[in-house]
Amino acid sequence: MPRIKKLHVYGYRGITKEVNLPLEGKSLILFGESGTGKSSFVDAIEKLLTGKVSSLDGYLGLSSTRHGPSIRVLNGGPKIEVTFDDGSVFSLGGSLESLPTPIINYLVAAKQTFFILRRAQILQLIDKEPRERGDLLEPFLPLSDWNEIEDAFKQSKEESDLKAQESKQKLESVVKEVSGLLELPLLPVTVTEDALIESINRRLSQDSLPTINAAQEIQGALPQVEQELASLGDISAHIALHTLSEQIEAITPNLQIDWLAAFLEKIRELQRQEQMQARLFFEEVLQKGLEWIEQAKLDNCPLCEQPIDRLVTTEHIQRRLHEMEILITARHDADTIRRGAISNLEDLHQKLSATREKASSVGGIDITNLIAEFQTWVQKTLAVLSLQVSDIKTQELEETLDSWSSYNFPTRFAETHHQLKEILSKIPAPDTIRPLLELKTFLSDAQRLWQEQESSKAHCGRAQRISQIAARILEHAEQSRKEEVQILFNQIAADVDELYIRVNPDESHGGTQMEVRDVGAFGVILRGKFYEQEREDQRAYYSEAHLDTLGLCIFLALRRWHRNQYPEFNLLILDDVLTSVDAEHRVRFTEVLMNEFKDYQILLTTHDRIWFEHLRDIQVSCVVSQQFINRVIHGWNIDEGPDIREPQEERERLEQLIEEGEPSQIASEAGRLLEHILQEMRYNIPLAVQARRGERYGIGDLWPTYHSKIKRDYSGFYDKAQSTLETLDVRWELRSWLGAHFNDWAKGVTSKEAQEFGRAVANLFDLSFCMECRRFIQPSTTPEGQLACRRGHLIYPPSGKEARPPKDLEDILKTTLGALSDTRLTSDQYLEWKRTEIGDEN
Amino acid sequence: MPQAMGEFTEKIYERFLEKLRGDEEIPPSLIAEIERLKGNNELASSATISRGYENWEGSHAED
Numbered sequence: 047m048p049r050i051k052k053l054h055v056y057g058y059r060g061i062t063k064e065v066n067l068p069l070e071g072k073s074l075i076l077f078g079e080s081g082t083g084k085s086s087f088v089d090a091i092e093k094l095l096t097g098k099v100s101s102l103d104g105y106l107g108l109s110s111t112r113h114g115p116s117i118r119v120l121n122g123g124p125k126i127e128v129t130f131d132d133g134s135v136f137s138l139g140g141s142l143e144s145l146p147t148p149i150i151n152y153l154v155a156a157k158q159t160f161f162i163l164r165r166a167q168i169l170q171l172i173d174k175e176p177r178e179r180g181d182l183l184e185p186f187l188p189l190s191d192w193n194e195i196e197d198a199f200k201q202s203k204e205e206s207d208l209k210a211q212e213s214k215q216k217l218e219s220v221v222k223e224v225s226g227l228l229e230l231p232l233l234p235v236t237v238t239e240d241a242l243i244e245s246i247n248r249r250l251s252q253d254s255l256p257t258i259n260a261a262q263e264i265q266g267a268l269p270q271v272e273q274e275l276a277s278l279g280d281i282s283a284h285i286a287l288h289t290l291s292e293q294i295e296a297i298t299p300n301l302q303i304d305w306l307a308a309f310l311e312k313i314r315e316l317q318r319q320e321q322m323q324a325r326l327f328f329e330e331v332l333q334k335g336l337e338w339i340e341q342a343k344l345d346n347c348p349l350c351e352q353p354i355d356r357l358v359t360t361e362h363i364q365r366r367l368h369e370m371e372i373l374i375t376a377r378h379d380a381d382t383i384r385r386g387a388i389s390n391l392e393d394l395h396q397k398l399s400a401t402r403e404k405a406s407s408v409g410g411i412d413i414t415n416l417i418a419e420f421q422t423w424v425q426k427t428l429a430v431l432s433l434q435v436s437d438i439k440t441q442e443l444e445e446t447l448d449s450w451s452s453y454n455f456p457t458r459f460a461e462t463h464h465q466l467k468e469i470l471s472k473i474p475a476p477d478t479i480r481p482l483l484e485l486k487t488f489l490s491d492a493q494r495l496w497q498e499q500e501s502s503k504a505h506c507g508r509a510q511r512i513s514q515i516a517a518r519i520l521e522h523a524e525q526s527r528k529e530e531v532q533i534l535f536n537q538i539a540a541d542v543d544e545l546y547i548r549v550n551p552d553e554s555h556g557g558t559q560m561e562v563r564d565v566g567a568f569g570v571i572l573r574g575k576f577y578e579q580e581r582e583d584q585r586a587y588y589s590e591a592h593l594d595t596l597g598l599c600i601f602l603a604l605r606r607w608h609r610n611q612y613p614e615f616n617l618l619i620l621d622d623v624l625t626s627v628d629a630e631h632r633v634r635f636t637e638v639l640m641n642e643f644k645d646y647q648i649l650l651t652t653h654d655r656i657w658f659e660h661l662r663d664i665q666v667s668c669v670v671s672q673q674f675i676n677r678v679i680h681g682w683n684i685d686e687g688p689d690i691r692e693p694q695e696e697r698e699r700l701e702q703l704i705e706e707g708e709p710s711q712i713a714s715e716a717g718r719l720l721e722h723i724l725q726e727m728r729y730n731i732p733l734a735v736q737a738r739r740g741e742r743y744g745i746g747d748l749w750p751t752y753h754s755k756i757k758r759d760y761s762g763f764y765d766k767a768q769s770t771l772e773t774l775d776v777r778w779e780l781r782s783w784l785g786a787h788f789n790d791w792a793k794g795v796t797s798k799e800a801q802e803f804g805r806a807v808a809n810l811f812d813l814s815f816c817m818e819c820r821r822f823i824q825p826s827t828t829p830e831g832q833l834a835c836r837r838g839h840l841i842y843p844p845s846g847k848e849a850r851p852p853k854d855l856e857d858i859l860k861t862t863l864g865a866l867s868d869t870r871l872t873s874d875q876y877l878e879w880k881r882t883e884i885g886d887e888n
Numbered sequence: 889m890p891q892a893m894g895e896f897t898e899k900i901y902e903r904f905l906e907k908l909r910g911d912e913e914i915p916p917s918l919i920a921e922i923e924r925l926k927g928n929n930e931l932a933s934s935a936t937i938s939r940g941y942e943n944w945e946g947s948h949a950e951d
Contacts, residue, residue, distance in 0.1 A: 191897040194932040201934035206941060512941045518913055519922075526904035530896070611895075 047616060048134075048152045049647050054127040057119030058093065059086035062687035064125075069675060071131040073648040075665075077658035078679030083688030084651040088162060088621045089114065091649070094126040094138050095156040095617075101164060118684060148614050155612030159185055161605060162619040165626075168597040172585065176569030183560075183570055186604045187534070188611060192527055199523050203516040210506070210513040215385055217502040224495045227488070236503055242496055246489070253485055264493040271486045275479070284473050286404070288483050291466045293401040294413075294459060300394045301456040303447075305387060306427070310443045312380045316435065319373055380435045388431050395424050413462050420455055528562050534607075535560035535570070541603035542596070545642070549595045549634045555588065557581075558596070594627050595635060602643070609646070618646040622653055629660075636661060640668040655729055680722050693722050697811050700804055709800035716800075716807040717745060717781025720774070723807075723814055723822070724748035730824040731755055749778050763813070763823075763833045763842035770809040777803040816840045826850065901926065918944045 049071035056064040060083040067074070067087055078084045089099045089110075099110035115124045126138040134149045136142075142150050171182060217236070224230075224237045228245040239261050246264065247257040255270050275281065402417040426449070430442045539560045547556050557575030562568070574596070576587035584596060598620075605618055620639075624632045639648065652658055658676070665671040680689045696719040703712045724745060727733065733751045735743055753775055756764050764771065780795060780803045814822050816835035823840055826832040831844030838851030908914045908922070921940045922931070930936040 188894050188896045191894055191932075192900050195897075195901075198932050198934040198937050202937040202941065205934065205938050508945050512945050515914065515918065516941060518911065519908065519918075522907040522911065523904055526900050526907055530900045530903055534896070 047614060048130045048132065048148050049616065050128050051131045052129040053087065053091060054125070054129070055087065055090045056125040057116045057122070058114055058124040058126055059083070059089045059116060060682060060687060061086045061090065062116050062118045062685060065687060065690060067677070067690065069647070069649075071647070073646070073670075073674045074650070075658065075661050075674060075676045076649065076651045076679065077655065077677070078651070078653060078682075078688065079655075080653045082653075082679040082682040084653070084679060085164070085621055086688065088164070088619055088649070088651065090126045091128070091617075091619065092162055094128060094136070095153065097157070100160070100162065100167070116687070151612065151614040152616075155608075155615035156617065158612070159605075159608045161608075161615070161617050162621065163598070163601045163623055164621045165623050168594055168601075168623055170597070171600045172572060172593055172597050176563050176571050177567055179570045179572065180563075180568040183604070184568060186608055187531060189527070189531070196520075196523050196527060199516070199520045203513070203520045206509065206513040206516045210509040212385060213502065213506040213509040215382065216389060217499070217506045219386065219389060220495065220499045220502050224492075224499050227491055227495060236499055237496075242492065246492055249485055249488055253481065255485075261493075261496050264489055264496070268486065268489050268493075271482055271489065275482050275486070278479060278482075281479055284470070284479065285483065287466060287470050287473070289487075290401065290404045291463065291470060292487060293397065293404060294463045294466065297394070297397060297401065297459060298463070300390070300397075301459055303450055305383060306443070306447055306450070309380065309383045309387065310440060310447065312376070312383060313435065313438055313440055313443065316373075316376045316380050317440070319376055320436075377435060384431050384435060384438075388428060391424050391428050391431070395421060395428075398424070416455075416458055416462065419453060423449060423453060423455075532562045535562060538603050538607050541606060542599045545599040545602055545638060546596055548638050549599065549631055550592060551634075553592075555592060558584075558600075591627050591631055595631055598623060598627075598635060602639070606643075616646045617649070618643060619649045621651050624652065624657070625654065629657075632657070633660065633664065636664050637668060640664060640670050644668075644670050644673065680718075680725065689718070693719065693726075693811065693815055694817065696722065697808060697815075700808055704801050704804040704808070709795050709797050712797075712800040712804045713780045713795070716804040717778075719811060720778065720781065720807045721745050721748075723811055724752055726822040727752060727814065730822055731759075745778055745781055749774070760825075760831055760833050760842065761845040762831065762847075765845060766842060767810060767813050770806045770813070773802060773806040774810065777806060813840070915944070917947075 050069050051071050052069060053067040054064070055061045055067070067076075076084050076087065085101070089101065092099050093110055093114055099114060102108045102110045102113055124138065127135060129135050130149055130152075132146065132149070134145050136145065136149065136153060142153060145153070171179060174182065221236050222232060224242075225232045228237065228242060230237060230241055230245065242261055243258060246267070250257050250267060253271075253274075255267065255274075258264060258267055275285075398417050398421050402414055402421075405413045405417065423446075427446050430438065430446055536559075539558045542558045542560075543556050546558060550556075554577045555575060557573075557580065559573045559581060561571040561573065563571055572584065573581045574584040574588075576582055576584070579587065584593065588596065609615065624635065627635065639650075650661070652661070658678075662671075662674075662676055665674045665676075677690055677692075680691070682688045696715065700712070700715045700719055703715050707715075721744065724733075725743070725748070728735070728743065728748055731752070733748060733755060735747050735751055738747065753771060756767070756771065777799065780800060816823065816837075816839050818839045819835045819837055821835060823833045823835050823842070826834050829844060829847050829850055832842060832847070832850065834841040834849075834851065838849075841849045841851055843849040905919070905923070908919050918941075921944045925931050925936055925940050
């Protein structure tokens, strides 16, 4: 399983110069005072693994790309790189291609969830409205595949609704035509076969022709009419002209385009209304919200859980719904006109093509140009109308209307029709020809329209069935998703509860429930138990610390659930999250973390020095100290960035510089190490110094107090270190002259003086830092005035007294008990820890 | 959706199928059509779903 061996950062956030944070595949506790760059390492990892930084991206005007790079890095840009324990390296902007599969899986999983919790985010999972909580939780849920499927069902349902609506409109249009032909009143139902037959038989009887009994017999009636016409001699020229005349007559109703002007007006009105509506309204949510508020007489909004004035809110919602209704109706009306016009124009185009064909076969009259022009206009108008209502441009509609006027089609068609009638009247023909021709046309139209109606009816029925079934299937898809997510949330909530109860034992809390809201967008309601109050919003009763631990437990439960899905990805980062939690809960939470999440690579930062020491103890008590590295950020400045060097590394470097370095180099390195020694001893002795903003103390602040306190209270150590301390008392200011703030006085400093300063600092380090315990000496409880490391490797009894190294557990306990006094731990608990620690070390 | 569905998606799908089977209004031939689409990893395409509905209506409307 991949683990990070090293994090290399250059020029990102507060990290100015190249820094290697060694993790060696272990978990890391990183301590640093506020403003020393702890979070810069967290930001760098987040940027590298996810491409963003949650404390920057998403906030108005901030971005990790723009504000991520260090302001002191001018060239080359930032560099962030992790080296994994198998030697694989992944850099910012790098490709996954050449990496081994486990590393790719690790990096892919890192992008799919959040694995970092910052202090500011702890309460986000609690102190949010259900919808926002849903947004926060959604990245944890592997719903992307199902969302694609559900979207496809939804889209398909919308398409089938549209088709059903179109087929209904088409059917209505055909029914209108059939009713007109048969001279029947227009009813909201289709024309029946009986009504059709009755109407046809009436016409057949007028011409003494045999009647029919079924619609399918119309075809058989036509030859009888043709036979009657044939008995009148050669009337082909008359029939051709008559047909053409009828076709042109059929076009005449289409020469009224009032609908186009009305449509243009509708579009203008719609666009005006849409401009007025600056916001989108969610009709279903509003409807449901209104129902709930009215029926349940709620005083809190069921959607956002905020207090509401019921009357004002319902009135507001009703007004919004009314506005929505107007807008939706207007859009629907415009679309109905558009679809109807398209259907009519397409029919007209077909009629024109048929008329054009007929006109070309009739000599003497040239109307093909007129029809061609009309067809061009129809095609252009169809192109304008083919766009969705919201995309149609009023200017194009206005141009279509203008061109209609300039073509002057109604007058030209009327003149042509008149000409045809005149020609027809001059051709000699028997009186009986006209009614027979009209009957033939009537029968042909009746047959065609009947077939069209039946076909449209069948098509409409199919479309309606598909639409209904698609809606039902979508409903099942949505419900299945909600139910399965609820089951998952029940599991996660049980895990949250288990973790929470371990952090808060013997308290009548817990019973955490995460409920998927059943209406509107994905939302999650969070509830819990507080004494006899079941299913309550925890914010109503829990203390700040309880809410903090609840937020932490929710995060851990989600992280653990996600880890089950992506076992390769084991990183867990907690950035200074325990600050506002009291010591007792903090210890329990850390124990849970170290016991339950020991197979994770944890990065935990803290700015609390005492807590940092406690964390080291808890590692021992949980028998995980071998899995942790504890690092200190000693300081930060804008030019250097965070200083994470270990004191012993500085000691080695100083030794090297004393041999071959320049005076300024020696003074700088010696000053840095002296500062580290004094910072550590400030906590251990402890030193009383005048408070400074940001708790940043330099050698000048610490040395005089340190020196006098050692001289006064720790005589044994003073005797051992006297010459070193006296040298340093004279030389410590070289750090300022040469190392930090070069000035004219520094010109006179010789190599010998710098080396003397360096050797004194090195000596003080050797006397104060135990390489075995890897800690600085601290006061023993007894005898008073004794300084020693934890196990007694370095020991300085007061003058005239015997050294008392810790012999047993109680001694070790006493040695460090003082530091733990404010954690509210019992002696039993602490003693148990120490027992384990000794056992572990042995 | 180019790959096979994940475990969680499979769970939702199974629940979904259960609901379809328990709904008298949903014809078995349509459920079979949905299962066929799922088998071909085509459930995430609205075009194939719409075609599936058309196919079902065209050939199995008697269900």
